[in-house]
Amino acid sequence: MSPDAIPILDVRGLSLEFPVFGGAVRALNGVSLRVMPGEIVGIVGESGSGKSVTAMTALRLLPPGGYRVTEGSLHLGGDDVLSASESLVRQWRGRRAAMIFQEPMTALNPTQRIGEQMAGVLRAHRRMRRRDALARAQSLLRDMMIPDPAQVLRAYPFELSGGMRQRVMVAMAFSCDPDLLIADEPTTALDVTVQRQVLQLLRHHARERGTAILFITHDMAVVSQLCDRVYVMYAGMVVEQGSTRQVLQDPRHPYTRGLLDGLPEGVAPGSALAAIPGRVPDMRHPPSGCPFFDRCAFADDACRQRPVLQPFPAAGAGPASADAETPEDRQLACWHPLARSVADTSGRRA
Template structure:
């Protein structure tokens, strides 16, 4: 690449300024004035262990409104999947305890629901797409049987009507011969095809909230984009609220309206996608963006975040990112609260030195 080309590439991606889709960049998807579909408030959740507790979630606040796609991003072990499992109450009942806070779905407290109410909520009001479709689909049952069972579990329709609906769902996923696919077992299909079926399954009962837990991690890049476009198209058409869990900021930039960044069980930054990616305020967000291949020049080494995530059973005092942060000082021994960004109320961060981070990003 010529010097001019290198500078052009750097300019396009400086400070993690990834290209974002038009509706995200221009803010055409404003928040609904109605109550959020998902409202997590000050949630603190821990797992008792032999020598103490694992503090998996620490005062998490998160909202998803109707028709909105919200990203939840962070490294492995940051608390993303625990959050998803808690929303559906899929965590083993005697293995965790809620120290504070609540999860409200469509105005109902998830932790107060009885088992029959939970069973009705799962699939009908809230659906989930898992990371690996081969482990989510039953390998011993044909695709059609699995779709029909879910449809009839939540809707009063006949076997014939359910089968017709299943066929229509697969057509919506641009599957050319849905009848053939309905008569196949999951192991006979490719990874991309299985994930399309999982999306169809998730939307089979028109849920108000869809949780997608790293649904494209096991797919190659081309298939990943196809699956994401299908998921977004379907969610937009139905006005479904989506919580999209991922570790990939590049995917977030193209897919999500807003982003929550999690680290060690806490939300450390949140805001509209274009704004947060363009000017990250927290050093962890900044580090995630700098480590993207899209931001690297040819023949240069990608910068890695030094150190490792803290032990959740022995979290450090103060800022949980302190030991890995180049900007840490004595003030960081006190825990920073998540607070609105001055002049930008839709942005928030938990850092003592956001101006330092922004200054480094703008000056690189």
């Protein structure tokens, strides 16, 4: 990839809040991330960490008047999303950036046959004749390994299984060859076998078409299977980011380490899984310091100041060891990064 390549998605210092009675909920707090052409990037974190809000803001899908961007910028292929007109953003949706939602039953229209819905997307963005659009839709479903695509086109969403509906959503998302595909927990409601199949289809078609993917999940195992890079979010902040291998094998933020320790791999049968104590802070009254302060075993007085995402090693980390991987892309928002030796003692790291 050229060093001068423009990011498909470029979010810088984005802060966003939802007005509520008597105040506001700070949903995003200085979020910065980027997705380069052809790259598959993951965002991982607990519920309420800001993952879906980030994705919805990228396509301006939050209800108008229901939120306020207080600072920061967001660009899609170099174009300013936040200042663009609504009509222009509608043109971008589907053609430049598409989205796959968690539950296809609520994303698909239950009163329309699958063929009509897929053809409608193609005709809106490609100006195709209905016959050509239906033929293209059938070809797309065949690409998704659907055995009888002609029958699926005639079906209503409620006549299909959850896995089949999700394949239809993936086909619709790729139908206009977007530069960016945002997938918001698309495999959460699927069983393990179907989940793996959907992930393989996503990866294959993204690589084949050069489509970038922003994949949102709470599942670290899914990130390890799919993503090139990963951003870890907590309480509306990005707290760690880097290549998937670096972050999963060598987590430096205590929150990332806590998420990984909650995975069943490496835990003896019958043993309880580790859990992060406490709960996410009330973002109507966001903490002035590190948002993970009350749940972190390493917190001290320094953590009462808000850490800023910066190239590793972060402030207070001391000199890096000679064999440490410290590319510019590895970033951390923590006053006390975990040492490599600490991360390696969990018994699960490669």
